[in-house]
Amino acid sequence: MAIEKTFSIIKPDAVERGLIAEILKMITDSGLKIKGMKMIHMDRAKAEGFYAVHKERPFFGELVDYMISGPVVVSCLEGENAIENYRKLMGATNPANAEEGTIRAAYGIDIQNNSCHGSDGPDTAKTEVAYFFNDDELVG
Ligand code: GDP
Numbered sequence: 001m002a003i004e005k006t007f008s009i010i011k012p013d014a015v016e017r018g019l020i021a022e023i024l025k026m027i028t029d030s031g032l033k034i035k036g037m038k039m040i041h042m043d044r045a046k047a048e049g050f051y052a053v054h055k056e057r058p059f060f061g062e063l064v065d066y067m068i069s070g071p072v073v074v075s076c077l078e079g080e081n082a083i084e085n086y087r088k089l090m091g092a093t094n095p096a097n098a099e100e101g102t103i104r105a106a107y108g109i110d111i112q113n114n115s116c117h118g119s120d121g122p123d124t125a126k127t128e129v130a131y132f133f134n135d136d137e138l139v140g
């Protein structure tokens with residue numbers, strides 16, 4: 001299987017509750033390597049651009065408000081089959097449906113405040129990493 005990069009966000013609900021270290025430990029324990037990482041507080045335009053694919057959905061406004069409600073930790077992760085493996089580690093979008101052992105089962109609050117984001121495919125992974133990181137901010 002190929003070595004891939006994917007993009008992760010530790011979302012405001014998790015940062016606010018002091019869960020950065022716990023979630024990063026789950027990520028690195030799963031074998032994913034951190035290639036770039038920073039804490040940022042997105043403005044509205046940045047968050048709207050990131051979630052542009054959802055702009056017609058009824059929850060878009062709420063989602064953007066939430067994503068700019070506090071700081072987040074963005075990272076670029078790398079590993080074998082990283083995109084799918086990280087989606088599995090996150091669990092279902094709604095924490096109520098997330099399997100035991102996943103980040104969202106452990107820490108997610110509800111379908112919006114679900115603690116983490118992960119790219120859903122190779123194209124989005126590439127776009128999302130580039131949306132937050134310059135090449136010189138990624139190691140190796
Ligand atoms: P993901 O790929 O598992 O993160 O899920 P989606 O791409 O479908 O949705 C993006 C994000 O929007 C989710 O992670 C949630 O934070 C939020 N979200 C998804 N569905 C809903 C919903 O029905 N209501 C609200 N308020 N937020 C939602």
Ligand code: MG
Nearest residue numbers: 117118119120
């Ligand atoms: Mg998604």
